[in-house]
């Protein structure tokens with residue numbers, strides 16, 4: 339593989355995707371408008387690049403053509419994640435979460451050399467269940483289980499800071515009996531929180547709070563989808579033999595989550611996750 343060519347493609351895609359998106363407007367621009375075009379472009383551009391990096395880490399890029407393919411699939415996935423968050427932000431949280439799982443599956447499949455729809459993955463807390471479809475090429479079992487170290491850490495924190503474990507909209511919710519204290523501001527409180535894929539709300543939370551937290555959950559799922567495994571149990575599939583029923587397959591650390599930590603160095607109003615979740619759920623900029 340030509341590394342220079344790959345780098346060129348990455349830079350080019352970023353340049354194209356970060357340029358302003360032209361949109362026809364049939365009404366005057368509001369004084370405070372959420373720049374949804376920009377959010378969408380960031381989702382497409384970054385997911386594209388990170389899908390390629392994940393594919394490189396998993397040995398799936400041997401030619402410039404492979405690189406372009408992963409960038410294109412990553413772009414489509416970025417659009418899918420953005421749509422999933424938009425739908426969840428509008429209150430259709432179950433639908434948004436399912437779309438996020440389907441989109442993650444395509445990224446995980448292609449970046450690991452699997453058929454794009456060879457497996458359908460569904461996240462259950464720190465685990466990801468992946469069910470083989472008739473298109474599966476590399477699956478060694480009908481159901482494979484992956485484990486995320488980062489999401490296990492979030493589970494621990496969610497259990498520590500939440501009061502009730504509930505199942506809601508296909509997610510494991512960690513609700514609480516009282517508001518959460520805002521660590522950044524004295525006398526300020528949160529009526530909802532999300533730790534990785536574990537969202538939670540407090541009693542009396544506004545109607546938009548749960549969708550806001552589910553947008554955060556999808557952001558976390560998006561980061562998990564481009565994380566290459568750090569360890570794989572078992573070998574590649576022996577095509578002559580039948581598939582097992584179940585196999586523990588991959589361990590993922592959460593390097594992408596660590597890379598995202600820089601955002602928490604920024605003031606709350608400027609964190610990309612808050613700008614996006616507030617924009618999509620409350621349809622406003624992050625309140626000061």
Ligand SMILES: [Zn+2]
Nearest residue numbers: 550554612615
């Ligand atoms: Zn938030």
